[in-house]
Amino acid sequence: MKTCVLVVALVFLAPALCLADDYVIGEGDVLTVHVWGEDELNSTVTVRPDGKISMPGVDDIEAAGFTLPQLKKQLQARISNLIKDPILNISLVKSVNSxxxxxxxxxxxxxxxxxxxxxxxxxxxxxxxxxxxxxxxxxxxxxxxxxxxxxxxxxxxxxxxxxxxxxxxxxxxMPVKYDQNVYVVGAVNQPKAILYQDGLTVLDALLQAGEFSKYANEDEVVIVRTVGDKKERIPVRTKDLLKKGDLKQNVQLQAGDYIIAKESFF
Missing domain, CATH: 3.10.560.10 (Outer membrane lipoprotein wza domain like)
Structure with missing residues (x-):
């Protein structure tokens, strides 16, 4: 049972361990260095603006720009001048670089x-x-x-x-969207500008504009949309939408769209 729990724990810890190994140390980060059996060498250090750290027995070693395993290898080499085969661990206590x-x-x-x-x-x-x-x-x-x-x-x-x-x-x-409205114009009862919201459709906009006027041609509705430097025209058969339930005609709108309902001459 204990073995199973250990395996599950390692599975969940693996991503975190990979992230720690992948983390690049930067100025201002706080690290702890623990040397097993050598309490006088243990320390908590802050990476200085010059990218270096100092600790008992080690003066000015470059830390910024290295991962934790890379720094560990350098520290082991330095500390091996003081003690034989040092075993140490480095932990990231606080990150201000990421x-x-x-x-x-x-x-x-x-x-x-x-x-x-x-x-x-x-x-x-x-x-x-x-x-x-x-x-x-x-x-x-x-x-x-x-x-x-x-x-x-x-x-x-x-x-x-x-x-x-x-x-x-x-x-x-994230630039501001300067035109945040959708405009309904032409043969509708209440031509108006409608504040755009995610999910707004042609039908939503037409209902807010009071539906079509009695002079409207329901098969002559077009959405005019600016795409880059060009104008795109999207025809909408609103008669099929309103009377036949053709939801393909219920186009999702974008901020700045113009819905133009044309009048019928007959």
């Missing part, structure tokens, strides 16, 4: 401390409402270049293959 920054007018600016590696989707899901953010123009900035752009497919369409693992120091830029 931060991800969220900026842009689309969301509140935030700084995420990552105790373990995470992905873009997980951070997006923790931001709350993204109604004001233009996800089509959002991107992840790393080491002077964009490594991921346009979050629409990932966040709204479930295209999870586009998810990326974030790295310490990444900046997620």
């Amino acid at each position: 931060r991800v920054f969220v900026v842009g007018g689309g969301v509140e600016p935030r700084v995420f401390d990552m105790p373990q590696r995470t992905t873009l989707l997980r951070v997006l899901a923790s931001l709350g409402s993204l109604a004001r953010a233009d996800l089509s123009k959002a991107y992840v900035y790393r080491d002077g270049k964009k490594v991921m752009s346009d979050f629409v497919g990932l966040f709204y369409k479930g295209e999870f293959d586009k998810d990326i693992r974030l790295e310490p120091g990444d900046t997620i830029f």
Whole structure:
């Protein structure tokens, strides 16, 4: 029974162990060094702005930029000058280097401390409402270049293959969506601008605009959408939607869409 419990525990601990081995130490991180049987060498140290640490018996050893196993190997080599075959363990007590920054007018600016590696989707899901953010123009900035752009497919369409693992120091830029309305114009009872919300459809917008006027041609409705520098026209057969229940005609809207209901001349 104990063996089974140990195996299960190791399975759950394995990802955390891998993350710890993969973690790159940075300035300001706090480490503990424990040398078995040598209490006078045990210490808790902070990585200095120059990237180095000092401890009893070891002066100025480079820590920043190395993983915990790499630093352990260096410390073992240094301490072996003092004691034979030292056995030591290094633990990360506090991480201030593994931060991800969220900026842009689309969301509140935030700084995420990552105790373990995470992905873009997980951070997006923790931001709350993204109604004001233009996800089509959002991107992840790393080491002077964009490594991921346009979050629409990932966040709204479930295209999870586009998810990326974030790295310490990444900046997620979330610009504001300047046009947050959908416009219903033409042959409707109450032409109006409607505040866009996720999941808004043609039928929702038409109902808010008081349905069609008596002069409307229900088969002459079009959605005009701006895609990049071009205008895209999406025809909608609203008669089939309203009278036949053809849900394929109930198009999902995007902020900035214009729904134009044309008048009938007969």
